[in-house]
Amino acid sequence: MDKPLNSPLDDTKNTADESLEPPLNVAHDWQRISPIALVYFVLMFIKNIFGNFIYVAPALLIGYNKAMEDPSFWLPVVYGLSALLGLASLLSYYFFQYRLTNQQIEIRSGVFSKKYVNLPFSRIQNVELTEPLYYRPFGYTCMQLDTAGSVKQEAKVVALKKTFAQQLKHEILAAHLIQSEQAESPSPESAVDNEAPVPNEGDETILDRRNLDDLVIHGLTNNRVWIFLGGMAPFIDQISSTIGEWLMMFGFNVNQYFEFEGRSGWQIASTVLSTFLIIMLIISIFSVLGSIIAFHDFKLSKIGDRYIRRSGLFTKTEVTMRLSRLQMIVRQQDWLDVILRRINLKFEQSNANFNNPQAGQLTNKIIVPSVTNKECQHLMLDAYPNNQLNEIKFKRVHPRLLVRNIFLFLLPISSFVTWVFIENENIEGLPYLAIGVAFIGFLMVMRYLRWGYAKDDNFIYVRQGVLGVDYYTFPIYKIQQATFKQSWFLKRKQLCSIEFVLAAGAVHVPYLPQEGGLELIDFSLYEVEQSKRNWM
Incomplete structure (x- = not known):
């Protein structure tokens, strides 16, 4: 039975000059977005053109040279493109409409290729609010909605009054929370209890901020x-x-x-x-x-089971992610991070399109930049209280990985280049070649030393890197597929490679002992089947 579309914030008094959008409980008819969206469409068209830089670069180069020789020659082209850009933006604005009915949002858009999206609130996993610089003085924002499905189930309303967007976001999150709790406790008694609204903004807890020196x-x-x-x-x-x-x-x-x-x-x-x-x-x-x-002004906070990330200087972005959507945590350090003892922490969430990302797709991760080890541990324990990344001992992959890289790649290539130098009597270049070969060999050794894996009762840990080091931590029940790979050469040496596929992507571990690889896969699949927990 559909719940009436009344927001807990409906009692907020909005005068006619504060918002062009109607209250949530009367937005059943098709609504137009604000005319300020024209600026958004113009900039998006320009961004899409320059996004295909590799295709337009030759034309830009020729055009630049022509313009330097005869600036007036290109004036008609500039005027024509400007008119076409303005017309396309005007039509995109005219054909963009949305409405709210029966706990769902419907969006119609497109000029020649019509697009219709119908998203029930209960299926929306992420709500992202973006405030471009040109929206901020007028109090408008872009709302992007994402489900766990395909890219066709993503939607974006490009110009909403900020107060209205916050009300709608609250309503969506409330509907999703109720639906999730009812799925876990489907009894009638629990359904009555689940009518409680989501936690309000006063319950927000600040987990981390980033200062200018951190940035x-x-x-x-x-x-x-x-x-x-x-x-x-x-x-x-x-x-x-x-x-x-x-x-x-x-x-x-x-x-x-x-x-x-x-x-x-x-x-x-x-x-x-x-x-x-x-x-x-x-x-x-x-x-x-x-x-x-x-x-700029980075803030990571938490309300109930929802993480909220806010940041941005010119374009302010607010990303909301439920803890259940978190698939794995990546602790990342480049070589300079290792020296300065800083860590970039990534909360990777489910993304059905990680193999085929789309332009403008909703961000599928929350990045906390340049945190200290203590801050990193605090954030990881908040999300995964039982993880043992700081204490667990990693098993190193088999040394044959290093042997293969040196004898199959480094030595043959360096020998061939050395022969070329000698044939061309370039003896002076041999010391530089030796330095280069030694450096590449050092990188191969570091790559081998970084590879490692470990597990406990709840998590799998993977380590990799070269000069820097990255750690991947994910709950075992989040695994959707485990793959055992073994070539003819690996089989001869009783070795294998394994790959864990999660909703956020794949994690690969090469050159494990065959027995250890099979044991790790069997253990993981058994835990997934036994837990019967939803990966979302």
């Missing part, structure tokens, strides 16, 4: 600007030429600086090293700025 450390230790530089590769010649001309205005000749003819070895090394340090400094500055923009 600076996170930006330095998790530098991802190389991805951006890779995307800029088609423009590198033009960019370097422009920078060179700009520096020439200040009397600095870049070409002369990199003219190595007649210089000694230490001068060349000094030039290369100083250039590398300058580039790394610039990259680090961009990375730190990115970290501050993404995690």
Whole structure:
């Protein structure tokens, strides 16, 4: 029997100038979103165009060169694209409608390709509220809804008044909590008790905050600007030429600086090293700025069994995740994190599309950046009280993994390169080759030493990494599939590899003793069958 669509917050007084949305209990007719959504649609179209950077890069490069030669030639193209962008945004806004009926939300959208989504509140697993910078002065937000099903069951209402979105979020979470409790206790008496609302905002407990110094450390230790530089590769010649001309205005000749003819070895090394340090400094500055923009005012809190993550400088994001949806915790450290004794903690939740992520898909993890070991342990025990990650002893994978990597990959390739150097009489390059081979061998040894696995009565733990180290912790009852893999070579040596598949992804452990691998799989599947617990 459907519950009337009345929010516990309906008694909040909203004047006509505060919200364009009707109260929840009268929003049964098809509603239009706010006209401010036009800005959202324009920016999303632009983002989608530049999101396919690899396809538009040649056109942008040609267009840039043409514009430099004859700027007026491209004016009609710019005007035409602007008009097309405006028309597409206007039509997207006009055809976007939603309504609330019988504890469900319906959304119609699309201009030429019509899309209709019908989501019962009880099936919605995640509610994400996003406040872009251009929404904030007007009090609007985007609401994204996600179920445990396919991407077709995800929905987004792109411009709701913030107060209305909070009421709707509260109603959705209340319906989902009631449905979950009724599934666990289906008796009529318990159904009456389950009419209690979800905990209110006053019950919120702050678990963790991140300060500016934490975000600076996170930006330095998790530098991802190389991805951006890779995307800029088609423009590198033009960019370097422009920078060179700009520096020439200040009397600095870049070409002369990199003219190595007649210089000694230490001068060349000094030039290369100083250039590398300058580039790394610039990259680090961009990375730190990115970290501050993404995690500004970070707060992780908890209400009942729900985790709530809020962060963002320009675009404020609020992500809600039920504890039952948590699939595994990842404790991640890059090499600089190891030195600074910081940890990036990831709460990975169920995501039916982890093998085929979609643009704009709801974030499937909560990241807590650059926490200390004590903070990390506190957060892990809050989610998984019985986990023993800090105390458990890991079993190392078989040494044949290292032997295979060295004799099958490193030695043949290095021998071939050495032969090429000798054939070309490049004897001076052999010491550098030896250093490179030794470094790669060191990385292979570290990779082998990092691999490890362990289990207790409730959890499985996996360790991996090279210079850094990552730990994966997940409850055994969350396992959906366990795979035993054994090639002809592994079978000869009585070895195997195993893979655990969870709703958040797969965790792989290579080169285990065959007996130990089978025992681990049998133990896991037995625990899954015996517990009969819902992975959601």
